[in-house]
Amino acid sequence: MLEARIQQQFFECADLMYQVADGLARPIADAAQAAVGCITAGGKLLACGQGGGQWLAQWICSALMLRFERERPPLAALALGPSLVQPLQASADLAGDGMLGLALQVRALGQPGDLLLACCSGGDEAALLAAVREAHAKEMSVVLLSGPPGEAAALPSLLGETDVWIAVPHERLARVHELQLLVIHALCDAIDLQLLGDAEPG
Structure with a gap:
């Protein structure tokens, strides 16, 4: 039985991969093109998230x-996170804001033409909302990686024409995390393909 x-677990994950491959291929390709366009133009990728999303950003x-x-x-890429602002968390200005420091980091480090990758594992994350708004204020494009569309109602509503939304359509958080990691791997491979050609990896 065990x-x-x-x-x-393996069968459910494999079934989900087959089900979503067609639907996710286009937004992943769009995100890869946005990343390559940003980096080759002299910009950088800033990535952030909360919970599992923070780990994906670092990865x-x-x-x-x-x-x-x-x-x-x-390639120019920087993961944002609490460690960059933690020494000031106890100050009067930031007390209680927690990860809202992500928006401050986008404000400090982002430049027009940069790209923000926001990784959300579920729910409307206040810190990610603030980071996306700050990215747009800095004339940056955004790639949003989220769970099922219904769980991230507020974040997609902020996206503009140059932004990309990659939503993993599953209710089970474990499956969402697994597919989000696969999305990141597919995105890295697509970026390398555009920069290096189609030679097989060593």
Whole structure:
């Protein structure tokens, strides 16, 4: 019984991958093109998230700065997070704001033409809302990676014509996290494909 339960985890994940491949391919391609356009024009990618989304932001920035599967020059990517503003969290200006410091980091580091990747694992995240608004104020485009559309009602409503929304359509958080990581891997591969050509990774 235990082994069957474990196998079901794999079957459910595999079924979901097949179901969403067609629907997610286009927005991932759009996000990859936006990232390459930004970086080759001298801009940078800023990534942020909360919970599991924060880990995804760190993962993609590491893959872009170091390497994903192929050797290449480092790309301009920076993961935003609480550690950048934590020493000031106790001050009167930031007390109680928590991760709202993400918006301050976008304000300080973002430039027109940069790209913000906002990773949301579910629900309307106040800090991500503030970060997206700040990115638009800085004339940056946004890529939003979220769970099912119904869970992120406020965030997509902020997106403009040059923004991209990648929504993983599943209610189970574990499946959302798994597919979001696959989206990040597909995005890294698509970026490398545009920059390096279609040679097989070593």
